[in-house]
Amino acid sequence: MASSMVAPRAFIQQQNLVEQVADYLTQAIIQQHFLPGERLSEVQLSRDLGVSRAPVREAARLLESRGLLISKPRRGFFVRALNAVELEDVFDLRLCLERHAIDRLAERYTPEAQRALKQQVEVLCEAAAGNDGTRRIEEDLQFHRLMLHYAGNERLLRAFDDLTHELRLCITLITKTHEAPDTIATSHFMLLDALNSGSPAECREAIDYHIGVARKFVVKGVGETGDSSDEDSADEDVLSR
């Protein structure tokens, strides 16, 4: 995985079955090997992966907290299916988080942050030129993650990471519609320019535009596939507690 980064201990990490299972499930869901709404059998999974049910269950709970799975008592785990409204909500929250992040970032735009972001945009442009759609998405998300990181609020970053799992889900789910490499490049350079200008208003405008474009892309896509995921859950669960 590219550049400097902190060498993440490539040593033997044969442990952590839970995490391994979670990674496997995440990949499988994103790559549509499990369809939205599909039921996951614990025994089936444990057989396939050659582990017992305990780590599978714990991994499933982890994915549930990340919004990729939904558990129904006595029924098991189901792949999360986002409907149009939920999709809008995800992008609205993303807008909320990134607006705040870019506000903070503009106040503490260190040369290090500037350099890192610029480099990441270059990596992204390179990825956009290639054919690997998944990598393009990952580099794009990584750019935004860097923005959140340099905004200097760990908790804010965690909220973004939580959201990213769902974001990745619905983005990958749609990504037949390829954005042109130029569009991606200019769209991100606009953000850098806004940050360089130091004007909060300009930053706000840039991020609103940026996310608005992404939102349109995905929402348009989901209109085609159009899954609603509603079955019997007619009642509202809000307001409880």
Place this chain on the structure above:
Amino acid sequence: MASSMVAPRAFIQQQNLVEQVADYLTQAIIQQHFLPGERLSEVQLSRDLGVSRAPVREAARLLESRGLLISKPRRGFFVRALNAVELEDVFDLRLCLERHAIDRLAERYTPEAQRALKQQVEVLCEAAAGNDGTRRIEEDLQFHRLMLHYAGNERLLRAFDDLTHELRLCITLITKTHEAPDTIATSHFMLLDALNSGSPAECREAIDYHIGVARKFVVKGVGETGDSSDEDSADEDVLSR
């Protein structure tokens, strides 16, 4: 609910052991029966609660995702201890979420929302007059949760709920400093007035002031207890992934 906490009680109802254990742990942590940084033994807990280790582990993972526990591989689960910086981050994220929420709420301020919020403020005022500090906090949080709810973004509400667990943790941890009932009342009526005015700027100002006050209260409190929770984790885990 009572103070007889040490006695673990065989409140073993039939189903949903995980949720019951999670609730028990949450209460125990908030009420400081487990101190920040303390290690939780799975076998001890399972013995005390009269259940096996599986539901305890799953509940612990749930609390970990809520930020109340931290798991160290091969070491077990530890009660989360927030240092001053993390506390600031929590309130900064809260500000981020509530700003966005009040913006949206101002755009769709239905009579129903208006009525519900007003009623909740009254409940809060009543609670503030009483002696039960925990209830006052809960009613306060419930008011803000209602704001988020009527903002009409389920995902935003979920992010707030996630944050609330940590918020509750550090608020309750500090709450020797009682806010005066009048202060609480006026502080919330200001929010209602701002919403009634329909002015986004006024709403923004009100929520900034409101959360700023709460933040000062809590941060001041943590300065006294002053736990840092840092031990050996000198390395940064950000930027990974």
Place this chain on the structure above:
DNA sequence: CGATTGCCGACTGTCGACAGTTTTACCTCA
């Protein structure tokens, strides 16, 4: 006397098994 090494207890990670429940398949009957 201080540092190192080996041992011991405690604990976590994981597993296979059992009981209760839900789903499904089949069989009967109108």
Place this chain on the structure above:
DNA sequence: TGAGGTAAAACTGTCGACAGTCGGCAATCG
């Protein structure tokens, strides 16, 4: 042929057990 009921199959929730690992303590060595 379709509807309804019943029994089997499959699955989840939970449990107790085993193995590998971690931290502490004591004995040993410099």
